[in-house]
Amino acid sequence: MSLKSQRAEMNPQRHSSLRQLLTRWVVLPLVMLLVASLAATWLIALDTANDAYDSQLLDPALAIANNVMVQDGTLRFELPPIALEVLRVDAADRLFFEVLASDGSHAVGNGRITPPPALPVLHQHLFYDSLVDDRPVRVAALRAGSAEVPILVLVAETYVKRDRLVKDMLIATGIPATLLALAAFLFSWFGIRRVLQPLDDLRDEIASRSPRDLAPVSEGNKPGEIRPLVQTLNQLFSRMQAAIDNQQRFIENAAHQLRTPIAGLATHSELARRREAPPELRDLLDMIASETRRTSHLINQLLTLARAEPGDLHAIERQPLDLHALGSQAAQQWVPRALAQNIDLGFELEHAWTIGDPLLLRELLANLLDNALAYGKQPSPDNSTVATDEGTSGKVTVRTRSEDELVVLEVEDDGPGIPEADRPQVLERFYRRPGTPGDGSGLGLAIVAEIARRHQATLALLTPASGRGLLVRLQLKRLVLADRPAD
């Protein structure tokens, strides 16, 4: 569960940074390039439109110039009506013309056109932009007549068809360019995702592991660029594993070394308790004996935990075993303690074959029974003296059974149970719920969880059907073999 939420938290972060990267390095440059290319297209299109239509604009200017005559120093203008019609009618644009005398006075024409800032040489022409009636126009200026009586012919044309051409050209280049940019963006978006895929896979591979699994990641199908990362990671894993192995070895050695003196201490404190002693001394001896028991329990649990942790030191054994046999063994071992505590320890055992490490699974069951007997319902003091076989007040049940693909091991007690909110925490090492009676180490359920993890088993802390107590359920993969021992 925590793994899932962790990954869910990681996702938006990764996407936003990817998006930022894309925006910074792909989208922005693409948009800038697109704008620049459209601007360039516009300039070029305008130039092309002017080139194409300017020469057409010169024709009426020449025609007008040819029909202007200079007689006796005055200008005479004779234009055939049909030519004038041609002049006035254009598919899209309006045409204006004006002929100016050498002194700049208006001689003839259908509009007022601003003359060019610099006059062209005689018989030469030039083009420029201007305004007529506040509309932008293109003007052809032609210097005609004779050297003595020069005239200036101006023909102006509105920009409609030129604008149309520019627009067409902009569309003709702009749409493919935009599509190209969009395609480039999409390709890089998916490309980046594709390139990052092996990294994502690597992350998933590592995230899906048990937190204590430090086995090397396979380099097999990883791209060359990622392989060094995997190798570095694997080196780190192996160094960490070596450090953990050392630590485990130390814990194991220390626990071994402590066992004999603790056994001596336990023996002597028990012997001392059997002697006649004044009440105060007796209390002290009882305390020493109980502290010794606690110490030896803790040492045993530390050893079990060291053994249950993955590492080169302790390969987990995998052999076929019957949970029924495990339960029977537990009966031999735990019933005497339950009887001494006046707790009704019962068994509902069915054959249930699985693959596992017998020693570790026995420790798992031992820790569950130890907890159930210690924290389950205790007989009341007045009850214990009159307790009969069926009259015990605490009840602990061990169950084994097969369910389709799974085998189930359950230990149920009728004690106060564990509130649902505390259940994840009690699986942590050295965690003891505030107010828990007794002198436990806080390692029991952590050992159970570790051993379950080593077996890829599902561990659940539940409330029994009766509504009170604790039901611990372990589900392992069922072993289905043709040649397994008959049930």
Next chain:
Amino acid sequence: MRVLLVEDDKALADGLMRTLRENGYAVDHAPDGELALRAAAEEHYDLIVLDVSLPGIDGFEVLRQLRRNQHQGSILMLTARDAEQDRIKGLDLGADDYVTKPFSLPEFEARVRALIRRNRNERSPQLQIGRLSVDTVSRRACVGEEELELTPREWGVLEYLLTRAGQVVSKEQMLQALCSWDDSLTHNAIEVYISRLRAKLQSAGIRIRTVRGFGYVVEEPAR
């Protein structure tokens, strides 16, 4: 009853020797394997309590040599290691039982008692538990001076339980052991015999307790 304690840790050896003496056994102590072998060759011991990690010859080797020399007494191994392989190795080499350090004193005493009793049963048909005395040859059971009247089936169940006093036995085990003389024995029949035996043994101070869903255990009366 003579017991040889082979343990190199002085403090633990001292505590165990006191314990065994208080339980009424004559105890010798050997701090290493060589001395242990020499002592076992010269004296007869009903029980040897043998530590696995000893200076010089280790406990497994001592065990191997003892069994090779046809040592007849029981052997209880003490070990600070609890790996399954060690346990199996010890039992394979001929150890009778196995105690892992650190152990509680009552547990140690119970194992010693069980081994001594087993050893004695093999040589003598007499069983004594609490106020009940049983002769397995003549098939007579007495509480004090009073003889109990038992049917053969009741006798079979009682003998089976008494020879395993303190151990939890499953109904399956009992059925398997007893069905040779009655093929029709069922779980329910066993329950009937047990309730009859309970009534008859009341005065002997012996309690046959039920382990729900599993079987029975005869509690050893408090000493």
